[in-house]
Ligand SMILES: Cc1ncc(C[n+]2csc(CCOP(=O)(O)OP(=O)(O)O)c2C)c(N)n1
Ligand code: SF4
């Protein structure tokens with residue numbers, strides 16, 4: 001797995017899943033993520049692993065509930081409107097503490113929308129589209145290489161915390177081919193022998209359930225989950241800072257759009273305007289503290305997204321007083337062009353009378 | 358001489374919490390006896406569903422997972438495929454209500470039968486949504502009065518009920534599909550036999566096996582346990598005939 005290969009983001013995810021020890025895949029076709037299921041359909045059959053062309057996304061995610069309960073690593077992939085169909089089971093998976101890895105290669109919405117690239121599912125992924133007090137860990141890659149690395153990380157974190165993990169990929173990245181060197185899975189295996197359902201042999205029988213008629217027990221369960229989420233928030237926040245140290249303006253962006261934002265930084269650096277980029281790699285937990293820290297000395301922020309400002313509210317929450325944030329974005333279509341971003345930032349520079357151009 | 362003992366696959370000191378006269382308790386006991394007889398307890402994963410059936414996991418002393426309403430066949434599919442991928446020989450069955458299996462979960466149910474998933478399904482048909490208070494379900498009979506068909510089910514306003522065992526028998530992946538009942542000793546013995554046969558189909562790797570059990574819900578039917586059984590004997594089993602609708606083990 002070490003020489004460079006030209007891979008789409010979708011294929012990198014599929015290959016990394018196999019390398020991470022994923023033994024089951026359940027899915028239903030939807031563009032722009034179908035290559036994941038297409039690729040794995042042959043590979044998994046060759047290896048006699050568990051691949052099911054499910055009858056629906058509801059079927060697929062519930063199969064993953066069953067598979068992960070046995071201690072088997074399982075992957076489900078889909079896109080936007082179809083991810084909506086899975087929200088009930090995701091809420092169950094969070095309550096049951098089952099380590100499902102779910103890939104959402106986003107398309108534009110709401111509703112069916114279309115297969116144009118978009119980042120419109122930030123809210124659904126980070127806030128949770130299912131019922132109750134729960135969280136899913138959300139990882140956001142910005143390159144094909146990161147698609148693979150974060151797939152490894154998704155399996156690892158899902159096992160470590162017994163929690164569903166969403167890999168939130170934009171359609172652009174899923175379809176984009178890049179030369180990458182796929183490294184080996186760097187994460188250790190997590191011992192799951194204390195909770196999996198494998199048959200009550202030489203041990204007491206176990207049950208995995210979310211129904212809990214006893215009010216005190218239900219309260220405790222939700223509080224225990226909440227304590228786990230606090231642990232995740234403490235340990236797993238991940239982000240990238242690019243040219244932030246001396247910056248007078250900071251761009252916030254996630255996913256593949258953040259790469260274009262780096263070009264914007266480089267463009268302005270050449271002109272003597274010190275712009276940096278802050279890119280959350282975990283969208284939940286969101287790096288509030290780290291972004292807040294930056295905003296103590298830097299006061300001008302520009303949030304750029306391919307939606308109408310979903311991450312913007314988290315950015316606002318993070319910023320300390322006196323810092324302000326402008327927004328550049330559009331919900332759908334061709335990725336924001338460099339010129340569009342530059343034009344937007346030009347205005348912000350003028351408004352704030354930053355450095356002379 | 359001991360003539361009766363609680364099955365090994367029933368949790369010690371467990372007391373059924375179903376309404377008195379409810380057939381869920383008897384059905385679970387039969388399942389437990391079959392698990393014992395086939396030596397399956399230690400290698401079983403039971404999939405409970407939403408409905409009165411969910412309490413299965415309070416009584417059966419085997420590993421259990423509860424599935425979202427209607428999704429038991431999908432959860433069982435995932436588990437069985439996962440065991441296979443891990444090269445583990447495990448027994449997987451679901452225990453579902455009629456609403457769960459044949460209404461909200463019909464897609465999952467039929468497709469797991471069509472795929473010939475090597476799992477077994479026990480479906481408790483009590484002709485209503487029992488847990489939520491006896492509303493009209495996919496199996497409520499013509500004329501049946503429920504909380505959402507207060508004037509009786511009719512073909513113009515509500516449409517027709519589904520005969521699950523017959524539909525499942527039509528799926529090519531189905532190995533075995535039968536319907537039975539619990540209203541007298543003869544039928545109880547027969548029900549146990551069908552459950553055992555269904556489980557044996559899975560053990561032999563023959564594909565999808567299905568047993569629909571006509572069961573009483575005295576509380577929502579507003580009948581005494583005895584009258585509820587009479588209703589099954591005299592009315593319900595005439596509409597939903599007891600029998601075997603497919604058995605691939607009899608082929609050739
Ligand atoms: C998605 C969803 N819809 C509705 C419910 C509420 N609900 C719980 S059990 C049930 C009916 C169960 O009926 P059935 O499957 O026939 O089982 P029974 O209780 O009759 O044994 C309903 C409607 C739910 N839990 N989840
Ligand atoms: S409501 Fe009906 S099915 Fe549920 S426990 Fe009571 S009698 Fe049994």
Ligand SMILES: [Mg+2]
Pocket residue numbers: 408454455456481482483484485486487494
């Ligand atoms: Mg019912």
